[in-house]
Amino acid sequence: xxxATDISYAYHKEKVITDVNFAVKEGEFVTLLGANxxxxxxxxxxxxxxxxxxxxxxxxxxxxxxxxxxxxxxxxVSRVPQEHTTVFSYRTLDLVVMGVTPYLSFGSxxxxxxxxxxxxMLRRLGILHLANRSYNQLSGGERQLVLIARxxxxxxxxxxxxxxxxxxxxxNQHLLMTEIKGLTQQGKxxxxxxxxxxxxxKFCDKVVLIKEGRVLDWGQTEEVMTSKNLESAYGIDMVxxxxxxxxxxxxxxxxx
Amino acid sequence: MSLxxxxxxxxxxxxxxxxxxxxxLSLFLGRYNIPPLELLELIRKLITGQSTIEVATDxxxxxxxxxxxxxxxxxxxxxxxxxxxxxxxxxxxxxxxxSPDLLGVSAGSCFGVALGMVLTDNSLTTxxxxxxIFGVVAVGLAYFIAVFGKxxxxxxxxxxxxxxxxxxxxxxxxxxxLADPYEKLPGIVFWLMGGFSRTGWSEVKxxxxxxxxxxxxxxxxxxxxxxxxxxxxxxISLGVxxxxxxxVIIVITTLxxxxxxxxxxxxxxxxxxxxxxxxxxxxxxxxxxxxTAALLGSTxxxxxxxxxxxxxxxxxxxxxxxxxxxxxxxxYLLISRQESxxx
Numbered sequence: 267x268x269x270a271t272d273i274s275y276a277y278h279k280e281k282v283i284t285d286v287n288f289a290v291k292e293g294e295f296v297t298l299l300g301a302n303x304x305x306x307x308x309x310x311x312x313x314x315x316x317x318x319x320x321x322x323x324x325x326x327x328x329x330x331x332x333x334x335x336x337x338x339x340x341x342x343v344s345r346v347p348q349e350h351t352t353v354f355s356y357r358t359l360d361l362v363v364m365g366v367t368p369y370l371s372f373g374s375x376x377x378x379x380x381x382x383x384x385x386x387m388l389r390r391l392g393i394l395h396l397a398n399r400s401y402n403q404l405s406g407g408e409r410q411l412v413l414i415a416r417x418x419x420x421x422x423x424x425x426x427x428x429x430x431x432x433x434x435x436x437x438n439q440h441l442l443m444t445e446i447k448g449l450t451q452q453g454k455x456x457x458x459x460x461x462x463x464x465x466x467x468k469f470c471d472k473v474v475l476i477k478e479g480r481v482l483d484w485g486q487t488e489e490v491m492t493s494k495n496l497e498s499a500y501g502i503d504m505v506x507x508x509x510x511x512x513x514x515x516x517x518x519x520x521x522x
Numbered sequence: 523m524s525l526x527x528x529x530x531x532x533x534x535x536x537x538x539x540x541x542x543x544x545x546x547l548s549l550f551l552g553r554y555n556i557p558p559l560e561l562l563e564l565i566r567k568l569i570t571g572q573s574t575i576e577v578a579t580d581x582x583x584x585x586x587x588x589x590x591x592x593x594x595x596x597x598x599x600x601x602x603x604x605x606x607x608x609x610x611x612x613x614x615x616x617x618x619x620x621s622p623d624l625l626g627v628s629a630g631s632c633f634g635v636a637l638g639m640v641l642t643d644n645s646l647t648t649x650x651x652x653x654x655i656f657g658v659v660a661v662g663l664a665y666f667i668a669v670f671g672k673x674x675x676x677x678x679x680x681x682x683x684x685x686x687x688x689x690x691x692x693x694x695x696x697x698x699x700l701a702d703p704y705e706k707l708p709g710i711v712f713w714l715m716g717g718f719s720r721t722g723w724s725e726v727k728x729x730x731x732x733x734x735x736x737x738x739x740x741x742x743x744x745x746x747x748x749x750x751x752x753x754x755x756x757x758i759s760l761g762v763x764x765x766x767x768x769x770v771i772i773v774i775t776t777l778x779x780x781x782x783x784x785x786x787x788x789x790x791x792x793x794x795x796x797x798x799x800x801x802x803x804x805x806x807x808x809x810x811x812x813x814t815a816a817l818l819g820s821t822x823x824x825x826x827x828x829x830x831x832x833x834x835x836x837x838x839x840x841x842x843x844x845x846x847x848x849x850x851x852x853x854y855l856l857i858s859r860q861e862s863x864x865x
Contacts, residue, residue: 311755345755353616354806368761375744
């Protein structure tokens with residue numbers, strides 16, 4: 267279990283998150299929902315150990331994060347950043363193999379079997395044909411999948427993904443969410459931040475609603491995603507509508 | 523950009539062979555002609571132990587052993603050091619336009635040289651030591667400005683470097699202004715333009731330990747240059763202590779560049795341009811690109827130093843040659859940057 271207990275964090279004395287509590291189990295798909303600037307990214311950074319909370323603790327099973335080295339954290343929790351291009355152009359397979367870095371002893375380098383692993387993970391996501399292409403020349407959706415492949419090479423129990431769908435078109439968003447859902451069914455715990463409540467409703471097991479750096483409510487998706495909760499989190503009127511084919515849809519009514 | 527590893531390894535070895543050829547050739551080039559056959563004969567005499575005194579007093583041997591050989595060794599080392607430092611800085615600062623001078627090491631060292639020349643009667647040891655110390659001090663200052671400013675932020679470090687460079691350049695101007703215009707000033711000006719004409723074995727002994735140690739450590743860390751170039755957050759999430767590793771790289775490169783600049787003065791452009799040529803040839807993966815850059819840095823600086831001492835009867839300062847060749851080449855790279863492997 268990856269668990270945040272009462273974590274708070276301030277950038278230059280300005281508190282961004284306050285007393286945040288929630289947990290992810292292996293095999294669970296949990297998403298943070300909230301408006302821009304509500305503190306989702308900060309919370310995710312705490313889960314990767316990139317930021318150390320000023321108060322509270324992040325726990326990996328029984329261990330506190332500050333008792334673990336960066337290497338140990340990286341062997342259990344990986345990060346899938348928002349789809350990006352790199353300053354220098356790396357071959358896709360070389361970038362994917364970077365996932366073995368936490369397992370390397372000082373001064374050593376990825377070996378043949380690591381490259382085999384990289385290829386296996388690309389195959390698992392159906393993108394082996396991209397292995398020898400230059401990462402920067404891939405499409406946004408392909409790049410996001412490559413970054414997930416790297417996290418799979420890192421072979422962690424938990425994956426932290428900050429807005430994995432943000433630069434993707436409608437079709438790619440759904441393809442990617444299906445892939446992530448598949449990973450959780452194979453036992454990985456996933457925490458994401460999402461902008462679209464509908465994706466959360468369709469794919470996620472649990473939702474953590476964030477408002478102004480605090481957890482408004484968290485728990486099973488359908489229990490948390492009530493129109494009242496969502497209206498409070500986003501500040502606009504909303505309807506949760508399950509009229510269409512039994513799939514619930516969130517619609518914004520009017521901006522107040 | 524090339525993506526096939528086997529082909530890249532062949533390229534790396536070709537550059538290595540090229541370096542060996544240029545290195546050997548450089549030993550024979552210069553105002554004083556060294557006939558290869560005569561030199562081989564002298565070496566044979568030395569090895570077999572016959573008439574060693576005759577060899578030691580031979581002009582060909584003196585020029586070869588006391589002037590040409592140390593110079594060519596130092597040029598090879600400095601070229602590699604500048605190229606490796608440029609490569610490492612471009613990775614850790616995630617900016618392809620960065621050079622080894624970024625954090626003020628050259629400005630600091632040059633100030634040390636000028637100070638040493640003004641204070642002493644051209645005592646080489648004092649000048650080297652002061653240059654080395656002030657090079658390290660300059661980078662230290664830039665780093666602390668960054669730490670106290672915004673917590674080791676990359677942008678703050680770059681700004682700290684600009685600040686420190688500007689301060690030391692102003693200080694050099696003060697020293698030049700105060701220096702005796704007939705006795706001291708020309709010496710300072712010529713030294714700062716850079717060159718290898720002073721090189722003897724003592725210069726090699728002073729710089730070589732730093733160079734060998736620094737190059738070895740950065741070479742061991744070459745995989746981490748890939749990881750660090752992805753940015754601090756990604757490096758951390760891959761289990762790498764980005765800040766600590768960056769500091770280690772800055773300390774090591776500063777020591778070796780300060781040692782190089784202390785003995786040779788400024789050598790511009792090599793550290794900026796060579797990484798780009800290496801990337802163009804072999805791609806961005808630092809595991810192959812770093813050794814390629816090092817070998818290319820040595821090769822190109824050897825060629826340029828050959829020009830510096832053969833082109834005219836008077837030796838041309840090295841930074842004039844590196845700038846005249848480096849700048850147009852960099853312009854060419856910028857214009858065709860699609861293929862140079864960076865964004």
